[in-house]
Amino acid sequence: MTIKKIIDKFLPQLLVLVAIGTGVFLLFFVITCTWIGFDVKSQCERAEDKYGKDCVESLIMLLDNENEDFRDRNTAIWALGEMGDTRALPVLEKYYTGEIPEREPLNKVISQYELKKALSLTRGGVNLTAIFWRY
Helix, strand or coil: CHHHHHHHHHHHHHHHHHHHHHHHCCCHHHHHHHHHHHHHHHHHHHHHHHCCHHHHHHHHHHHHHHHCCHHHHHHHHHHHHHHHHHHHHHHHHHHHHCCCCEEEEEEEEHHHHHHHHHHHHHHCCCCCHHHHHHC
């Protein structure tokens, strides 16, 4: 069998598989974007209800409140990073030491790993999912 005959025989099936794979990838991407957006919005609403400011200011207040538990503060760091608002830079930088341990219990410490990611996104890093939900 020549290469041309092999290509002619299998090209339609290959194109179908590529189309299906692309469709599945796009579906998962849209679901992930939606999920992240919904979670950021939920974190904003919780912080706004508690602190009465706009989303970013409320999340900053939550992060900066030492009476809040570490898991909530780490979730605020994540949400601030996802939003990428530069108003969060001073408070994120305040907590970032640059020393990232191998494992961090998110309910016992401020996560240096989350801070690093949040700082990167807030300083202009690429966040592909945010174009679908950022408000």
